[in-house]
Amino acid sequence: MTDIRAHLDALPGVDPRAPLLEVRDLHVEFRTRDGVARAVNGVDLRLNPGETLAVLGESGCGKSVTAQAIMGILDTPPGHVTRGEVRYRGVDLLRLPEADRRKVRANRIAMVFQDALSALNPVYTVGFQLAEQFRMHRGMSRKDAKQRAVELLDQVRIPDARRRVDDYPHQFSGGMRQRVMIAMALALDPEVLIADEPTTALDVTVQAQIMNLLAELQQQRGMGLMLITHDMGVVATVADRIAVMYAGKVVEEAPVHDIYARPAHAYTQALLESIPRLDLKGRPLNVIRGLPPALTDIPSGCAFHPRCTYAREICRLEPPPAYRIAPQRIASCHFVREVLGV
Amino acid sequence: MFRYIVRRLLQMVLTFFGATFIVYALMFANVDDPLQALAGDRPITDSQRAVLEARYHLDDGFFTQYWHYVSGLLTGDFGQSLTGRPISEMLAQAWPVTVRLALFAIVIAAVIAVGAGVLSGIRRGGAFDTATLVLTLLVLAMPIVVLAPLAQLVFGIQLGWFPPTATRDANLYELLLPALVLGTLVVATELRVTRTSVAENLRADYVRTARAKGLAPKRVIGVHVLRNSLIPVITLIGVDIGALMSGAVVTEGVFNIPGVGFNLLRGIRTEDGPLVVGFVSVLVIVFLVINLIVDLLYAALDPRIRYE
Numbered sequence: 001m002t003d004i005r006a007h008l009d010a011l012p013g014v015d016p017r018a019p020l021l022e023v024r025d026l027h028v029e030f031r032t033r034d035g036v037a038r039a040v041n042g043v044d045l046r047l048n049p050g051e052t053l054a055v056l057g058e059s060g061c062g063k064s065v066t067a068q069a070i071m072g073i074l075d076t077p078p079g080h081v082t083r084g085e086v087r088y089r090g091v092d093l094l095r096l097p098e099a100d101r102r103k104v105r106a107n108r109i110a111m112v113f114q115d116a117l118s119a120l121n122p123v124y125t126v127g128f129q130l131a132e133q134f135r136m137h138r139g140m141s142r143k144d145a146k147q148r149a150v151e152l153l154d155q156v157r158i159p160d161a162r163r164r165v166d167d168y169p170h171q172f173s174g175g176m177r178q179r180v181m182i183a184m185a186l187a188l189d190p191e192v193l194i195a196d197e198p199t200t201a202l203d204v205t206v207q208a209q210i211m212n213l214l215a216e217l218q219q220q221r222g223m224g225l226m227l228i229t230h231d232m233g234v235v236a237t238v239a240d241r242i243a244v245m246y247a248g249k250v251v252e253e254a255p256v257h258d259i260y261a262r263p264a265h266a267y268t269q270a271l272l273e274s275i276p277r278l279d280l281k282g283r284p285l286n287v288i289r290g291l292p293p294a295l296t297d298i299p300s301g302c303a304f305h306p307r308c309t310y311a312r313e314i315c316r317l318e319p320p321p322a323y324r325i326a327p328q329r330i331a332s333c334h335f336v337r338e339v340l341g342v
Numbered sequence: 343m344f345r346y347i348v349r350r351l352l353q354m355v356l357t358f359f360g361a362t363f364i365v366y367a368l369m370f371a372n373v374d375d376p377l378q379a380l381a382g383d384r385p386i387t388d389s390q391r392a393v394l395e396a397r398y399h400l401d402d403g404f405f406t407q408y409w410h411y412v413s414g415l416l417t418g419d420f421g422q423s424l425t426g427r428p429i430s431e432m433l434a435q436a437w438p439v440t441v442r443l444a445l446f447a448i449v450i451a452a453v454i455a456v457g458a459g460v461l462s463g464i465r466r467g468g469a470f471d472t473a474t475l476v477l478t479l480l481v482l483a484m485p486i487v488v489l490a491p492l493a494q495l496v497f498g499i500q501l502g503w504f505p506p507t508a509t510r511d512a513n514l515y516e517l518l519l520p521a522l523v524l525g526t527l528v529v530a531t532e533l534r535v536t537r538t539s540v541a542e543n544l545r546a547d548y549v550r551t552a553r554a555k556g557l558a559p560k561r562v563i564g565v566h567v568l569r570n571s572l573i574p575v576i577t578l579i580g581v582d583i584g585a586l587m588s589g590a591v592v593t594e595g596v597f598n599i600p601g602v603g604f605n606l607l608r609g610i611r612t613e614d615g616p617l618v619v620g621f622v623s624v625l626v627i628v629f630l631v632i633n634l635i636v637d638l639l640y641a642a643l644d645p646r647i648r649y650e
Contacts, residue, residue: 073553075545105556113554118547122646123569132565133555168645184555 008103015090020224021047021070021109021192026084028062028069028248030295031077037295039065041248042084047192047224052215054227054239054256056271058292062248063228067194070226071111072101088192106133110190112214114197116177120169126153126180127165133187152183156213175206179213186217193218194226199234211238232275236260241328244268247293247303254329264323264331266310266339302334310335343641343648350637354630361626362415362619366408369615411619420620424612429620432605437624439510440594440601443524444586446517451525451532452579456572459536463571464563466541474537478530490523490596507598520597524590528582535578539571546570573643580636584629 008014028040040062047053055063068074070086072093086093088108093101113119121129130152131145140148146165153161156179169177178198185193195214199207215238218225229235235242235256242259244252244267252265263269273286290307293299299306305315312334320332325340333339378386386394395401399410414421420429462471497519498506504519543549544567552562591603598604602621609617641647 111554121548
């Protein structure tokens with residue numbers, strides 16, 4: 001059990017004082033026949049132990065691709081990381097040999113996927129798929145590994161785990177299946193958990209259960225949780241910090257309460273205004289006009305300018321710099337002051 | 343599951359009667375004078391003709407004849423060939439030969455198809471994939487009536503690597519060339535299905551999960567992708583076994599192998615109605631049983647499928 005851990009701790013460049021996970025200037029592009037799609041264009045993120053960072057954005061803003069690049073499971077080709085760093089405790093994973101990187105996966109950084117039905121292999125029992133990690137990474141026997149699988153299912157509170165370990169994914173309900181997915185990600189006690197829209201495929205009541213379970217497990221284990229979502233309601237309840245992404249960039253980053261109280265980026269503000277609110281019942285909803293840009297053709301300057309109500313000439317010409325507006329707050333908008341109303 | 347099997351068996355009974363009826367009707371319509379065919383060039387006297395007509399129920403109507411035939415079939419009596427030999431005896435001699443040939447062919451075809459299909463599915467668009475694409479197109483385009491004599495001529499006679507014909511008790515080496523030729527009937531499709539299936543499954547979400555679990559590529563493909571990819575392939579191989587047993591007509595004819603196809607061919611040429619119908623009836627049963635087994639196997643491979 002300690003072999004892989006020891007090996008990972010001895011990786012060159014491990015710095016105990018470095019942030020748990022740090023993404024710097026990450027660029028990912030997809031080279032397809034129709035041209036190059038720039039899915040991620042300079043993302044900076046940072047995650048500390050015990051912290052929940054929500055990465056928020058519309059579909060196609062590059063949040064899932066960022067997660068896959070961190071995990072090193074991009075489909076290559078067509079996906080390529082063209083620039084940037086992904087540092088786990090100071091070690092740049094992108095420069096690590098594949099064999100070492102594979103050990104980081106699941107052991108140190110694990111991932112929960114959106115749709116557990118398609119993310120689990122349909123022809124193997126959940127027990128097999130859970131036990132597999134103990135057998136491959138820890139060299140356990142089939143029997144011991146299965147015992148651990150039962151314990152894991154117990155931990156994510158699947159009733160009657162001893163019997164259900166032999167069931168196939170399709171025999172579970174949506175919520176239970178997502179619990180299996182979480183159990184699988186937590187199997188090897190990772191320090192970082194990336195959850196890519198973990199509740200999108202679920203009923204609202206079940207969503208809350210799953211989010212609570214994730215939050216609880218994170219507290220118990222002191223993991224860093226990177227929660228990728230487009231659901232602002234989910235974010236408000238569990239996240240410590242929020243990074244808002246648009247067209248492959250983080251446009252605003254802030255502690256969760258600040259962002260809801262006073263958004264600093266025109267896009268964040270527009271997102272918040274597009275949430276239906278009970279006290280504004282009867283009035284037309286402020287939706288963001290237009291569609292997110294095609295990644296093969298990202299607008300010049302600030303990518304949000306064609307849809308922005310604040311936009312002026314400068315937004316089309318110059319990409320906005322990242323303004324540090326408070327110790328933990330960054331916003332990349334030419335009109336930060338106007339948006340904040342100061 | 344049990345109810346499913348029972349229902350399938352009942353369907354098989356209907357299919358069996360339907361198929362034999364059609365074959366019987368076709369043979370009935372085809373034969374103009376079976377007695378003359380039986381006698382060959384010799385003249386038949388009227389009294390001989392009367393005796394024979396009574397023996398073979400030839401003076402009855404079509405449905406009565408069919409009824410006689412089926413009732414014989416159900417009691418295990420396949421009747422006699424027009425050559426006078428009991429058809430059950432001919433079946434007993436021919437079937438083992440064909441089963442051996444067909445199984446040998448399917449094993450060769452499946453090994454090649456799955457092996458090459460997985461490789462080209464993993465590296466789509468690569469040199470190996472392109473090469474197999476060209477080869478499979480070539481094989482698909484080459485009808486077996488051309489390929490079989492060609493292979494016999496080149497490898498059997500000119501190069502002398504294999505014996506050009508095989509006997510009833512042929513060993514595997516003697517059967518290798520005919521089995522290869524027979525296998526070409528199915529190998530191309532099986533290969534293409536394997537390739538597509540592997541390529542498709544490689545893009546599946548569960549593969550991404552497997553990679554996120556830090557599994558080595560060998561395990562991701564060998565364990566996770568392979569089992570899913572083989573589900574359609576195994577189904578296809580199963581159906582192909584049936585196709586090969588009936589498709590052996592040309593191959594057995596060319597290589598002179600006294601199997602089912604060989605007998606069937608001779609029966610058709612000599613207008614031997616009882617022989618053809620007898621052999622086809624057994625073929626139908628074999629086909630139906632294999633299909634049932636394939637469907638059950640399908641459920642065993644894919645846990646999502648449960649038959650009610």
